[in-house]
Amino acid sequence: MELDAIGLKIQEEELGPLLRRSLIGLERESQRVMNTGILSSTDHPQSLGDRLKHNYIKTDFGESQMEFITPPIEGADNVVNYLDAIQQVATQNLPDNEQFWTLSSLPELPDDESKIRVAHPDEKGFLYRNKLIKKYGKKRQLFTSVHLNFSLSEKLIQALFTSEFHNYFDSYIEFHNFIYLKIGRKLVQNRWLLTYLFGATPIYNSNDNSINDPVRSVRNSELGYTNIDDSIQASYQSIETYVTSLKKMVQEGKLLSFSEFYGDVQFKSIDKNEDSLISNGINYFELSGLDVDPFSRVGIKGETIKFIQLLSAYFLMTPDLAEDEVDLTLLKAKQLNDKVAMEDPRTKSVTKNAGIKLLDELILFNNNFYLDDELKDELVSYKEQFEQPELSLSARINDQVINQSLVNFAMNQANLNKRFYQSQLNSLTGFNNYSSNTQLILAGLLKKGLRFDLVDDDGDVIRINGHLLQHGTISDLDSSILNQIVHDKQTLKKVLGQIDIKVPSGISVRSLDEAMDYYPDIVGKALVVKPRFVKSSQVTHIFRVAPTLNEYREAIKRNLLVDTQVLIEQIVVGSVYRFMMVDGRVQGVVERLPVSVVGDGRQTLAELIAQKNAKIGRSSRGPWHQLNLLEVERQTLETQGIIETTIIPRGSEAIIRYDNNFNAGASQNEVSGQMDDSYVSLIEDYAKRLKIMIGAFDVVIPNLYIPYDAKHADSLIVLSVETSPDLAINSFPNFGDKQVIADRIIELLQKNKN
The missing domain is CATH 3.30.590.20 (Creatine Kinase; Chain A, domain 2)
Structure with missing residues (x-):
């Protein structure tokens, strides 16, 4: 040659x-x-x-x-x-x-x-x-x-x-x-x-x-x-x-x-x-x-x-x-x-x-x-x-x-x-290295014919109209400080409390001894025990009935195995809702439901779970995960007198987990049209204070139909703020009209040229 x-x-x-x-x-x-x-x-x-x-x-x-x-x-x-x-x-x-x-x-x-x-x-x-x-x-x-x-x-x-x-x-x-x-x-x-x-x-x-x-x-x-x-x-x-x-x-x-x-x-x-x-x-x-x-x-x-x-x-x-x-x-x-x-x-x-x-x-x-x-x-x-x-x-x-x-x-x-x-339908061929959120955004951009740049698939970052976008929701329009603290639940609660946003009372502990010192303060109260930094629904314990000393001790031990600190929070009574924000405005509201199955009078609990898992069929990059019967789930079912071979009566609901995290298998209903406007206005005010352009608020509201009453502290409690929420939660609700949040994000970035 x-x-x-x-x-x-x-x-x-x-x-x-x-x-x-x-x-x-x-x-x-x-x-x-x-x-x-x-x-x-x-x-x-x-x-x-x-x-x-x-x-x-x-x-x-x-x-x-x-x-x-x-x-x-x-x-x-x-x-x-x-x-x-x-x-x-x-x-x-x-x-x-x-x-x-x-x-x-x-x-x-x-x-x-x-x-x-x-x-x-x-x-x-x-x-x-x-x-x-x-x-x-x-x-x-x-x-x-x-x-x-x-x-x-x-x-x-x-x-x-x-x-x-x-x-x-x-x-x-x-x-x-x-x-x-x-x-x-x-x-x-x-x-x-x-x-x-x-x-x-x-x-x-x-x-x-x-x-x-x-x-x-x-x-x-x-x-x-x-x-x-x-x-x-x-x-x-x-x-x-x-x-x-x-x-x-x-x-x-x-x-x-x-x-x-x-x-x-x-x-x-x-x-x-x-x-x-x-x-x-x-x-x-x-x-x-x-x-x-x-x-x-x-x-x-x-x-x-x-x-x-x-x-x-x-x-x-x-x-x-x-x-x-x-x-x-x-x-x-x-x-x-x-x-x-x-x-x-x-x-x-x-x-x-x-x-x-x-x-x-x-x-x-x-x-x-x-x-x-x-x-x-x-x-x-x-x-x-x-x-x-x-x-x-x-x-x-x-x-x-x-x-x-x-x-x-x-x-x-x-x-x-x-x-x-x-x-x-729920993923974009060719861009599977990106998160489900980013795939939804990319699909919307391709459909509209709008230009974008693929910045980093490992970091899940793209650029639209001069703006960086990570995980489909974190943009350079957001408050940079908020992006740093949203993953730290305890710090976030402190920041929210300082600007008069109501949050659940609780404490962060670093050891079992410190947790046991705190026990007298929570005796007789319903609690959530969960990791502070690591997202892990499998070690999160929800005690809707006040835990015994031994139950409390074991929950702390399990959480310390996966994280350096443990959050202990009092349970707030009410339903949990996610308010999705784009351009500082509420674009959709879903009710987050506990992880459960509904009986048909014929199938056992195990069969109902297998049936639901088959229907989920989602990518691991998406918000929905398969249901598993591990220690937390078995304990929850045990309080209801249910085991795997129990045939659940027709129309009866078996609660597998009381928490409503999507990565634990929770589902959601779209309720934007039912939510009282007073809560929408309040959440948009919170977003303005926090300089949130794109994100989500998870809140507890006792009754979505009754207007917010500032005199009652428990009228609305903020559980968390997310700057990288799953877009598919609003796009694919179990009931109610889907809200295509990806389109709203594209429109926001298009009108805000860098």
């Missing part, structure tokens, strides 16, 4: 790791089809908002032709996850009788082509699309694909320029452009390799009989999505000749605009201005026209992206084309790609030997320089596909053809995808 000057410098400076730091953005197109596989004629879903302003979901040529767009992201798996999340949101907003087509080739089309609806996002776009119809007809424009936007690590380019290549180029921009042109030229020259490995359209569609035998890729052939005029070819000799050649074709009327150039590699600037490519340099290139892979939920596998990254790195480090041969070489390469695209995928390719040779080079390159262990098996598999063409993607898809149609196969894949996404 021969390295050129750039390759040798990367090797000498040990810059190999930076080769894998490229940024990838994906654009995946997909047709909306009816459950029968016929192209949909319905409007773009209104629930997804304005497609012109949406950053992630737009329409392409057809009204049914959605386009999913990710921002540039480092890491193939990360960008696939992002695309997965966008597609989940889009799928969940489809009508029940629609799916997303899973092939680049066309679905069933209406016999009357005039019934194929053209997207009309605005007048300018509609006029442009109609001009395309006159040149290409509607069918060609309906082919879908995956576009890959690629940019190298700037650190890599800067390191190369600084260490060596400033001596050979007049400016950094000139060198920057050279790098991208070099990779782009080689990708165009070797486009046949991608067509062979990833071609996935063996037939046109069942309505068309223009192809008698299967091919590798109709989409990438002369019959597919390509410029119909063979003379349309950009010059890749330099960025100047590239821009000039395209401008000339527009002036001559061969192209309507730069957008009509369907070349395999297109150079892009951030501001989308062609002249900027010369003055400011290439920001990235777009590798267009990859067939949609129906065996991947998102239309492209992470391994495919990693292979293209490897291929780009290889082309960067190995000799370039001779400048005076570039255009002729690429013209011949286009002709070769057309030939490969039209080959029968079941037969060996004319490029078999060249493919095996190039893959051997790539295997060596990966082992010596690129060092991506995950690609080793893939590269061997790709090589085998040249020896055994029946293993290739297009051949495998062709095996699914029935009566010259792929409708059954495509719709089966579509059904699998839709069922999967519909099963993810």
Whole structure:
């Protein structure tokens, strides 16, 4: 394997790791089809908002032709996850009788082509699309694909320029452009390799009989999505000749605009201005026209992206084309790609030997320089596909053809995808490393098409409109001091008490001896004994009847095993409610219910618990946890004369735990409309004092219908304040209307630009 000057410098400076730091953005197109596989004629879903302003979901040529767009992201798996999340949101907003087509080739089309609806996002776009119809007809424009936007690590380019290549180029921009042109030229020259490995359209569609035998890729052939005029070819000799050649074709009327150039590699600037490519340099290139892979939920596998990254790195480090041969070489390469695209995928390719040779080079390159262990098996598999063409993607898809149609196969894949996404109602595919709160926020942002940044998945931090948001609720709009103390229950109570907010009386102890010294003060009183710093419902003891000395002692011991301090609080009589706050206003109120099951007169307690656990079925990152019968639960049930084998009478409630922590299995009812306004006003006043923009108050109220009376201290007692409450509690109540708190948080951050 021969390295050129750039390759040798990367090797000498040990810059190999930076080769894998490229940024990838994906654009995946997909047709909306009816459950029968016929192209949909319905409007773009209104629930997804304005497609012109949406950053992630737009329409392409057809009204049914959605386009999913990710921002540039480092890491193939990360960008696939992002695309997965966008597609989940889009799928969940489809009508029940629609799916997303899973092939680049066309679905069933209406016999009357005039019934194929053209997207009309605005007048300018509609006029442009109609001009395309006159040149290409509607069918060609309906082919879908995956576009890959690629940019190298700037650190890599800067390191190369600084260490060596400033001596050979007049400016950094000139060198920057050279790098991208070099990779782009080689990708165009070797486009046949991608067509062979990833071609996935063996037939046109069942309505068309223009192809008698299967091919590798109709989409990438002369019959597919390509410029119909063979003379349309950009010059890749330099960025100047590239821009000039395209401008000339527009002036001559061969192209309507730069957008009509369907070349395999297109150079892009951030501001989308062609002249900027010369003055400011290439920001990235777009590798267009990859067939949609129906065996991947998102239309492209992470391994495919990693292979293209490897291929780009290889082309960067190995000799370039001779400048005076570039255009002729690429013209011949286009002709070769057309030939490969039209080959029968079941037969060996004319490029078999060249493919095996190039893959051997790539295997060596990966082992010596690129060092991506995950690609080793893939590269061997790709090589085998040249020896055994029946293993290739297009051949495998062709095996699914029935009566010259792929409708059954495509719709089966579509059904699998839709069922999967519909099963993810309480989580966001691709962002499972984030908390359930953050997933709800991210899903809302993707649906609305609003930009955000993923700051840190370990810390569960994202950025919206310049604002940091942690756990979906902790934002930089909150009081910083409150964020520090909310996890310390005793300190929080002291702070609340200092601003005349009523809290339960209690004490914090550090040892059993200290707790026993306090016992005389609480004799005969109902108590809660719980850890001060650690959240653990399994050691929290609720004594609704005053504990005996031994019960009290054992509860303190258990808590000291998990925490350095123990809180001893007197129980407050009343029902517990959570007031959810956004923008300092109450946005929802739920009643927190004790952990319990209701009997049906037939099942035992154990069977009822198993039944409830099956219904919970929530992620461990969410607020709901499985019910367990441990020591605290058994003691609670024992006071009611209940054991695991007890059959609970129909309609009778068995209390498993008296506390109403969600992580202990508690449930909730939405009661916003029933809560007296006086309590809402009081809680909003508390939020103002504490400078809480987003958060929650857990309070005890004896009767939600009777107005607050300041003369009675127990009219409202604050148990705790949360700056990171679970949003799903309001979003998925057992009874009552759900309150989509995630939307309120997004709206708050949007109107408060940083």
